[in-house]
Amino acid sequence: MNEKYGGAGVRFLASLIDFAxxxxxxxxxxxxxxxxxxxxxxxxxxxxxxxxxxxxxxxxYMTYFTVLEGGKRQAGLGKRMMKLKVTGLDNTKIGYVAAFCRAILKLILVLGFAGVGAISIFFSKKKQTVYDIFLKTVVKKTNERCEEK
Incomplete structure (x- = not known):
């Protein structure tokens, strides 16, 4: 199965929307x-x-990412608009605890250390950030539209 992962560009755009x-x-x-x-x-x-x-x-910030990435749709508004979702390596929902941990690590590694946590996205086969690797999560492309479900 040829799975497509969300790369740096599309994830950055999704992040801009989420932060707005x-x-x-x-x-x-x-x-x-x-x-x-x-x-x-x-x-x-x-x-x-x-x-x-x-x-x-x-x-x-914590509530937004925990509830939306850990919930049914597996994505905040930005990821949904970019047709992305956060999953486990086995394509399962990550749940609220993992989403909460992911939000904390993202805050520390990306915002706190000027993007250091995101550099690995350019070298990882699955386009994972450091926090994705640590939590065994990936951001995948999906065909679902923002308003579906």
Whole structure:
């Protein structure tokens, strides 16, 4: 069986879409929180604002990737739009625990270390990142459209 894996370019585009969704959701939640806090507190320090924003963004990021990649569709909006899905090496769903671990490792290895965790995608037969190799996951091309299922 000739399986096709998602390469660096298409995965990067999917990531841009996913991060745009995360930023929009985080911003809306942040603004809602700040509006609620405004009622009780007259002055808020910049450290509290930044801390709140970072916390909300981290929660949205972790929830987004855990629920969507670990769930039925096996992909966030970006991957779905690019016709990709995350699976185990044996083509099974990865589940919520693996999706949560994948999100953490992606955050640390790609965002935290300026893309170091993604370099292996160029050398791996299955186009796996370091976190994919570690968790025994792959990103595969699929024929399913975003709105199907």
């Amino acid at each position: 969704v995360i930023v929009i959701l985080s911003t809306l939640l942040f603004l809602g929180c700040m509006k609620g806090v405004e009622v009780f507190v007259k002055e808020i320090s910049i450290q509290h604002i930044i801390g709140t924003d970072v916390t909300i963004t981290a929660i949205v």
